[in-house]
Amino acid sequence: xxxxxxxxxKVWRQNGPKEKGRFETYKLEKVSTDSxxxxxxxxxxxxxxxxxxxPVAFDHDCREGICGMCSLYINGRPHGPDxxxxxxxxxxxxxxxxxxxxxxxxxxxxFPVIKDLIVNRNAxxxxxxxxxxxxxxxxxxxxxxxxxxxxxxxxxxxDAASCIGCGACVATCKNGSAMLFVSAKVSHLALxxxxxxxxxxxxxxxxxxxDELGFGNCTNTGACEVECPKGVSISxxxxxxxxxxxxxxxx
Amino acid sequence: MSTIFGSSIxxxxxxxxxxxxxxxxxxxxxxxxxxxxxxxGGQMFNVAANFMALPLIKYGLxxxxxxxxxVHIIYAxxxxxxxxxxxxxxxxxxxxxxxxxxxxxxxxxxxxxTVSAFLVVHLIDYWVxxxxxxxxxxxxxxxxxxHNTYALVNAAxxxxxxxxxxxxxxxxxxxxxxxxxxxxxQTLGLSNNIWRSRWTVAGIAFAxxxxxxxxxxxxxxxxxxx
Numbered sequence: 001x002x003x004x005x006x007x008x009x010k011v012w013r014q015n016g017p018k019e020k021g022r023f024e025t026y027k028l029e030k031v032s033t034d035s036x037x038x039x040x041x042x043x044x045x046x047x048x049x050x051x052x053x054x055p056v057a058f059d060h061d062c063r064e065g066i067c068g069m070c071s072l073y074i075n076g077r078p079h080g081p082d083x084x085x086x087x088x089x090x091x092x093x094x095x096x097x098x099x100x101x102x103x104x105x106x107x108x109x110x111f112p113v114i115k116d117l118i119v120n121r122n123a124x125x126x127x128x129x130x131x132x133x134x135x136x137x138x139x140x141x142x143x144x145x146x147x148x149x150x151x152x153x154x155x156x157x158x159d160a161a162s163c164i165g166c167g168a169c170v171a172t173c174k175n176g177s178a179m180l181f182v183s184a185k186v187s188h189l190a191l192x193x194x195x196x197x198x199x200x201x202x203x204x205x206x207x208x209x210x211d212e213l214g215f216g217n218c219t220n221t222g223a224c225e226v227e228c229p230k231g232v233s234i235s236x237x238x239x240x241x242x243x244x245x246x247x248x249x250x251x
Numbered sequence: 252m253s254t255i256f257g258s259s260i261x262x263x264x265x266x267x268x269x270x271x272x273x274x275x276x277x278x279x280x281x282x283x284x285x286x287x288x289x290x291x292g293g294q295m296f297n298v299a300a301n302f303m304a305l306p307l308i309k310y311g312l313x314x315x316x317x318x319x320x321x322v323h324i325i326y327a328x329x330x331x332x333x334x335x336x337x338x339x340x341x342x343x344x345x346x347x348x349x350x351x352x353x354x355x356x357x358x359x360x361x362x363x364x365t366v367s368a369f370l371v372v373h374l375i376d377y378w379v380x381x382x383x384x385x386x387x388x389x390x391x392x393x394x395x396x397x398h399n400t401y402a403l404v405n406a407a408x409x410x411x412x413x414x415x416x417x418x419x420x421x422x423x424x425x426x427x428x429x430x431x432x433x434x435x436x437q438t439l440g441l442s443n444n445i446w447r448s449r450w451t452v453a454g455i456a457f458a459x460x461x462x463x464x465x466x467x468x469x470x471x472x473x474x475x476x477x
Contacts, residue, residue, distance in 0.1 A: 075345050081348075102345035107338075107342070174334070174357055175337060179259075214336070217337075219330070220356060226352060238442035
């Protein structure tokens with residue numbers, strides 16, 4: 001059964017990084033509740049183009065919840081009103097007929113707006129480049145009995161590795177802190193023998209880069225964990241604190 | 252070690268350690284205050300207060316306590332300023348609708364201000380007359396002359412407005428501790444999925460014991476010890 005709803009959209013429009021932005025209000029009629037939020041945005045853009053207006057710029061790529069490209073701060077929450085999903089996985093059945101939806105870009109000093117709803121998330125790549133890797137190739141998947149890894153560690157590493165680097169943690173954090181992202185990246189390597197070798201250097205370098213890029217200091221509010229589309233736990237932040245302090249004490 | 256306190260985690264470490272140190276101070280403070288409820292005309296409380304004024308404690312431990320407060324307050328101000336800067340000047344028009352976030356965790360600085368207001372009044376009411384001007388009256392217990400601290404406290408708690416302010420301050424402290432306690436252990440890295448819930452439960456229990464303890468002493472003093 002298909003239902004259609006009509007919506008009022010308040011969308012942030014900004015021509016460029018230095019330009020002053022403003023909200024524009026658009027009306028959309030007959031949006032299928034089966035469509036995804038990004039498909040709704042496509043419908044909006046088609047309408048804008050047909051009317052001779054400039055379409056709204058927004059980030060998207062895989063549209064299946066695994067790339068971390070889509071962003072959008074919808075009605076007071078990163079990725080909108082649904083839990084544990086990215087914006088591409090958010091469906092219009094989560095909204096009511098006649099509802100007004102406010103759509104904003106991620107807001108944080110670390111993520112400056114490029115255009116409309118697109119922000120510059122290069123800071124995350126820079127943090128990864130500072131240490132979020134193993135320096136030598138560890139080869140293909142080894143035989144399961146070659147390097148024994150406790151199941152608990154393997155599971156926790158996998159959970160941390162599920163971070164897609166979307167930036168929702170920074171977007172929702174009252175401190176603009178990137179600790180959930182950095183802790184996930186440090187954790188998934190620190191938990192495994194291949195990553196342990198460089199654990200100390202990695203923790204120090206990635207935290208130093210995070211601080212340098214102007215992200216805030218974590219105050220353990222836990223908002224990041226709530227808004228993370230992959231449910232990455234703040235126990236990773238405790239692990240990062242532990243790894244970092246251990247590394248610093250060894251200096 | 253050189254740059255540890257220049258890092259975000261290092262600054263948080265200072266908040267954590269100074270916070271835990273102040274938690275220990277609260278335990279000692281509450282223990283001594285409980286003597287206010289011993290119905291002996293304040294004799295035991297006076298002896299305990301006099302013990303805390305021993306030179307070793309007054310000149311040895313008290314400066315450490317002051318340092319603990321100063322580090323905690325200064326770093327709170329630094330961290331808050333840095334975090335406001337990191338949040339950026341552009342605010343969300345649609346606000347913040349994230350559920351399941353403890354209110355205390357987002358208002359630690361404001362809650363800290365209520366506690367520090369309390370602290371200032373405390374210094375003026377007790378620390379100055381007892382340790383600086385020695386304006387407080389004296390009493391002799393078992394041949395030892397000491398300040399009648401009990402009389403000072405008892406007189407303060409005779410005024411209802413003071414008791415009300417005291418209870419508000421104690422409540423602010425309680426809410427501050429409900430987040431601060433477990434957060435300190437998280438910052439030290441002494442937490443994981445299992446221990447986070449343990450520290451949280453312990454922290455909430457501790458916060459209410461301390462807060463209600465201080466508040467109850469003030470109210471009971473006002474009601475039954477005048």
